[in-house]
Amino acid sequence: MGITRCVDLSAARWLEQRDEDWRRPAARGPVAFDKYARLRFIPDPSYPAQTEGDAQRDPEGLSDNEQLGVVLAELFHFTGTPDDCYFCIWDGWPSFTADDPTPKIGAASDAIDRLVADSRIDVVVDDPDTEPPYYS
Numbered sequence: 001m002g003i004t005r006c007v008d009l010s011a012a013r014w015l016e017q018r019d020e021d022w023r024r025p026a027a028r029g030p031v032a033f034d035k036y037a038r039l040r041f042i043p044d045p046s047y048p049a050q051t052e053g054d055a056q057r058d059p060e061g062l063s064d065n066e067q068l069g070v071v072l073a074e075l076f077h078f079t080g081t082p083d084d085c086y087f088c089i090w091d092g093w094p095s096f097t098a099d100d101p102t103p104k105i106g107a108a109s110d111a112i113d114r115l116v117a118d119s120r121i122d123v124v125v126d127d128p129d130t131e132p133p134y135y136s
Contacts, residue, residue, distance in 0.1 A: 011086050028128040033106035037115055039071055040102050040122040044133040052135040067121045071105065074118065078111040102132065 006012075018030050029036060041064045042055040062070065072087055079085040104126060105115065115123040126132065 006086065012088060015088065024128070027104070028126070029104050029106035031128070034109040035107065035112040036126040036128050037105045037107075037112045037123050038102040038126045038132060039067060039105060039115075040124060041067060043122070044124075045135050049136045055135070062120060068103065070118065070121050071103075071115060071123070074115055075105075075107060075111055077114075078108055104128075 015025055015030060018025060018032070020031060024031065042052065042057055045055070061067075075087070076082045076085050105112065105123070107115075112123075112125065115121065116125060
């Protein structure tokens with residue numbers, strides 16, 4: 001599967017036209033999916049005031065971009081048009097901030113369950129109404 005930047009943004013107009021505060025879809029995804037998850041490139045903080053630099057990453061693990069590739073390759077199975085599907089990736093990728101370094105995923109419940117079960121990546125179910133853990 002290859003990813004190409006989409007020049008025609010008409011497929012994303014539904015995101016613009018949503019009747020919700022723009023900060024919600026920008027930070028956690030629109031309120032439109034059955035279930036949400038977070039792709040953790042680094043584990044959640046394990047103690048208060050932990051810095052991102054103190055987090056232990058698996059040295060043998062996939063790179064951030066490889067993990068994102070696994071997620072996208074899995075998600076395309078959950079669309080009715082797998083040869084012509086869209087993924088909304090924030091324009092600043094891969095520069096997530098240190099206080100919120102994890103990409104958010106909104107999808108059908110079975111898609112999220114499949115990602116959570118995939119041992120190649122670290123995906124956890126997310127509750128968009130609850131703040132995720134943050135690094136200091």
